[in-house]
Amino acid sequence: MLMEVGEWQHVFKLDPNKEISDEDLELVCESGTDAILVGGTDGVTLDNVLSLMSRVRRYSLPCALEVSNIESVTPGFDFYFIPSVLNSRKTDWVVDLHIEALKEFGDIMNWEEIVAEGYCILNEDCKAAKLTEANTNLSKEDVIAYARLAERMFNLPVFYLEYSGRYGDPEMVQATKQTLEKTRLFYGGGITTAERAKEMAAYADTIVVGNVVYDNLPEALKTVTAVKNRKDN
């Protein structure tokens, strides 16, 4: 696991397909968050990725691309996060698109910059679940088995519990965290307040805050201090 990524506690996920003003972007990048993850499910193009990357690059924090399609991959990011949706019903989203990409980029990839993520999507209504035909009807035992698959069988550096757009079950996150030893647990979904950020950060290694940046920036900014000022920090 890359040392630096292993230290991230709080990350803002910015969607290249959404508008953000220069003033708001400055507040986000200077909030004290550990990194910016650029990614979204739909409408992600080379143009909007390049534009957002160059704007984030004015600030000194790490900037990573979470690859959602091969057309929008471009040099210039610090890291490339590569999702595999472990609970997808279609192999495209688990390995097939990855094999196609590796045939194209495999020879020139800098593996130091690559972070493979095992996604487990639990909100059936989010775009990522619909696109990937994820089986979101999972019990705690199922999720624990996916976490073990990610860590013990696939040796993935990141297991990502994704509830995008909906606040998840803290008990599920706690149980997953207790299962994992080396693999880092990312939690994302519905973190819209400092309280929620604090609650999920007590279990997940890294919390990812997305839509609230666009819906309520002052609340989004409070999630950073909520995580960074925790007693156990």
Ligand SMILES: CC(C)=CCC/C(C)=C/CC/C(C)=C/CC/C(C)=C/CC/C(C)=C/CC/C(C)=C/CC/C(C)=C/COP(=O)(O)OP(=O)(O)O
């Ligand atoms: C030239 C150069 C520098 C090369 C770099 C090398 C490199 C990084 C090459 C790529 C290698 C590689 C193996 C790529 C994988 C290709 C690929 C397309 C994989 C599939 C990815 C995937 C599973 C996508 C499905 C959607 C998904 C999980 C997206 C992640 C982000 C996410 C969940 C966003 C939130 O979405 P949602 O809330 O549902 O919707 P909104 O957008 O409205 O928020």
Ligand SMILES: O=P(O)(O)OC[C@@H](O)CO
């Ligand atoms: O947009 P929200 O609900 O904060 O989710 C964040 C992230 O996990 C989405 O991929």
Ligand SMILES: [Mg+2]
């Ligand atoms: Mg989003």
